[in-house]
Amino acid sequence: MSETSVLAGNAGGGDAEVLRATNLGALARDLLVGAFASLLVACAIECVAFNFDWLATLSVKEQPAQNLTWAYDPQAQWWIATVESTDVLKSLRVEPAEGSLEVDLYLSDEGHALPNRTGSLTPAAQDPKSQYLVTFSYGKLSSIALTCAQEQEPPICALTVNARVPLMVSYRRIALLAGLCVLAWLVRPSSQLRRIAYVGRVWSLACVWALCCVLIGLFVFENATCVRSYEPDGEGGYHTNRQYQELAVAFTRGEVCLPEQPSPELLAMDNPYDSKLRYQTGVSSLWDFAYFRGKYYCYFGVLPALVFHLPYYLATGRAFPNDWGTCISLFLFAAATIAVVHQMIRRWHSQASWADFVAMLASVLCCSWASQVAFWADYIYYLPIGLGLALAMGALAFWLRATSEELIGYPAALAGTLCASLTLACRPQFFLVCIFGLILLVDKLRDVRNRSWRVALIFVPMVVVIALVCWYNHARFGSPFDFGANYNLTSNDMTHRGSSVKRMALSLYHYLFQPLAGSHEAPFLGMSVASASGIPFAAEEMPGGFIAATPVVLVALLTPILGKEHRPLEQWLCAASVVAGIVLAVFDGEGAGVLARYFCDFGWLFGLVAARSWAVLGQELRTDGGAPAVLQRRCLWLVSLALWLSCYIQLFWLLYVRLR
Numbered sequence: 001m002s003e004t005s006v007l008a009g010n011a012g013g014g015d016a017e018v019l020r021a022t023n024l025g026a027l028a029r030d031l032l033v034g035a036f037a038s039l040l041v042a043c044a045i046e047c048v049a050f051n052f053d054w055l056a057t058l059s060v061k062e063q064p065a066q067n068l069t070w071a072y073d074p075q076a077q078w079w080i081a082t083v084e085s086t087d088v089l090k091s092l093r094v095e096p097a098e099g100s101l102e103v104d105l106y107l108s109d110e111g112h113a114l115p116n117r118t119g120s121l122t123p124a125a126q127d128p129k130s131q132y133l134v135t136f137s138y139g140k141l142s143s144i145a146l147t148c149a150q151e152q153e154p155p156i157c158a159l160t161v162n163a164r165v166p167l168m169v170s171y172r173r174i175a176l177l178a179g180l181c182v183l184a185w186l187v188r189p190s191s192q193l194r195r196i197a198y199v200g201r202v203w204s205l206a207c208v209w210a211l212c213c214v215l216i217g218l219f220v221f222e223n224a225t226c227v228r229s230y231e232p233d234g235e236g237g238y239h240t241n242r243q244y245q246e247l248a249v250a251f252t253r254g255e256v257c258l259p260e261q262p263s264p265e266l267l268a269m270d271n272p273y274d275s276k277l278r279y280q281t282g283v284s285s286l287w288d289f290a291y292f293r294g295k296y297y298c299y300f301g302v303l304p305a306l307v308f309h310l311p312y313y314l315a316t317g318r319a320f321p322n323d324w325g326t327c328i329s330l331f332l333f334a335a336a337t338i339a340v341v342h343q344m345i346r347r348w349h350s351q352a353s354w355a356d357f358v359a360m361l362a363s364v365l366c367c368s369w370a371s372q373v374a375f376w377a378d379y380i381y382y383l384p385i386g387l388g389l390a391l392a393m394g395a396l397a398f399w400l401r402a403t404s405e406e407l408i409g410y411p412a413a414l415a416g417t418l419c420a421s422l423t424l425a426c427r428p429q430f431f432l433v434c435i436f437g438l439i440l441l442v443d444k445l446r447d448v449r450n451r452s453w454r455v456a457l458i459f460v461p462m463v464v465v466i467a468l469v470c471w472y473n474h475a476r477f478g479s480p481f482d483f484g485a486n487y488n489l490t491s492n493d494m495t496h497r498g499s500s501v502k503r504m505a506l507s508l509y510h511y512l513f514q515p516l517a518g519s520h521e522a523p524f525l526g527m528s529v530a531s532a533s534g535i536p537f538a539a540e541e542m543p544g545g546f547i548a549a550t551p552v553v554l555v556a557l558l559t560p561i562l563g564k565e566h567r568p569l570e571q572w573l574c575a576a577s578v579v580a581g582i583v584l585a586v587f588d589g590e591g592a593g594v595l596a597r598y599f600c601d602f603g604w605l606f607g608l609v610a611a612r613s614w615a616v617l618g619q620e621l622r623t624d625g626g627a628p629a630v631l632q633r634r635c636l637w638l639v640s641l642a643l644w645l646s647c648y649i650q651l652f653w654l655l656y657v658r659l660r
Helices: 003-008 014-022 024-048 052-056 171-186 202-223 239-252 264-268 275-281 303-316 322-348 354-367 370-375 382-402 410-425 428-444 460-477 501-513 551-562 568-591 596-620 630-658
Strands: 069-073 078-084 091-096 103-109 112-121 132-134 141-148 156-161 290-292 295-297
Touching: 024 052, 024 171, 052 132, 112 132, 141 156, 171 354, 171 630, 202 322, 202 370, 239 303, 290 460, 303 322, 303 382, 303 410, 322 354, 322 370, 322 382, 322 596, 354 551, 354 596, 354 630, 370 382, 370 596, 370 630, 382 410, 382 428, 382 596, 410 428, 410 460, 428 568, 428 596, 501 568, 501 596, 551 596, 551 630, 568 596, 596 630
Parallel strands: none
Antiparallel strands: 069 078, 078 141, 091 132, 091 156, 103 112, 103 141, 290 295
16 A cells, blocks of 8 residues: 555545554654664764863873972962873863862963963862863973862862763763653654555644653653742741742632732832842842732732642642643643644644644643753743643644534533633733634634524633733722733832833843854753843843744744645635743743743644745655655654754753853
């Protein structure tokens, strides 16, 4: 049976079932070969890239430092260790006596008569990995000087010149690299998954969702920050994470303000939002709480408190852990994303293969940057983002299902409108998903059979939710349209910041087009912070702009070139995704600042366009014989590499750069 006939059997499923049975052995062999090759590649990357210092020092001859002398400089208040040497320095090992040190290295050699600062390191007695520094001298050494501001004597117990850096293998890194290589292997041009038509059985989608849940769970529980100070009367902890729990307690008392009472010094301030004045005068305040007219409020969306914290508090009397709610939200987001990709294939790309489905799903999940939500699941900032992602993607899935037939499916359309409306009570940025519902419903209303009084019922949940949110806003801040984000006690006074066209343009640049921040050490990723002279920016560390940090989104550029069929509705949805993504990037930059977690607000919109492009590549780039041409195969290899790089940048920046 040819590949063309197999892919044509997608609608009925019979031929696809036969092919699945007859090619099970080929698929198993392909997976085994891919897993073995991926493991070899991962081990090679681990040894060469992440352990390059080990390779560089294999041939050096270790020499314990002799005649190590100490002197204390009372003016600089540091110890100076000096050792005479006549070798060419390539590496150094510094073993502190206890704890950790901040050590600066100065060399006198043939190129420098006076001590020349060459590098620094922070060795810890309990962490041998931190004790090695690979450097070089200009010819033979005359002396080595180490300076460290410590009181104990001597602060360093041993020093080794030209130390061999040991091989430090991380099995977690190898597993991550191998997993990413397997993903690229599965979506490559000659993958066996490209020979199996996508059928989308319920059991197969459930297995995919279960796999996503396992990956999310592993990521959350391995990297959870575990700042569990949620009890209202608890001492210490990160107060910001307690806001939803305190809001639940306030609701049980019939109040919308939080139980926490502002300090008298904060109440006496003329402008309590002046962060610099608060710090300099020592005014006690709660970070990122909304402060308005002498009361603390929670400016984060109220929905997570109503869905998770309030019922749990009423049932148990205890605080609901934020990471539980984040995990549930991510599980729902994974299910909704699978449903959206399934509907896209079922509606517009019926000839897609399982490799296309895997690539489309991976692209949307990667572009959403939901891994950040899983990584910091315990922090309150990511709970409304995670639930907002689930609701927005769920709304799109329901709307696609409701408009997939000739007549509108009103239950699904009603559920989609409810999900979209609830984003307003969770994270208002996601309310922009309504543009998809508008496009899909307007397209269906061209058919006179869909013009019914029941269409008006679709918007009833939206009217109800909007009314409740407006009432809640008015009860807190005196205006139905004031969500209170400007009143949070943060690093800048958002009540007087105003708007700036230049700031909008710069924030759009930093969010989308900023180059990737590199590093000379593995994983070769660094930090970049948005800044502009004279322009107030609230900025945090980022790996770079969204396009540079998620290069798989560039596959969308291939769609206009390769697309052969004219699908106006799908093109309108893609255009709406791009426009909505740009609008949200500008809105976030102007309203709050340039922060990596806001990739989650708009990244999934670009991911939908990239997913559509994968489907076009898998379906349109086929010759009559069913096998891609040489150029087409190379194109698919390039986009597979882009997907690998996107996942690599995201995971390794979070785990090995941002965590430091």
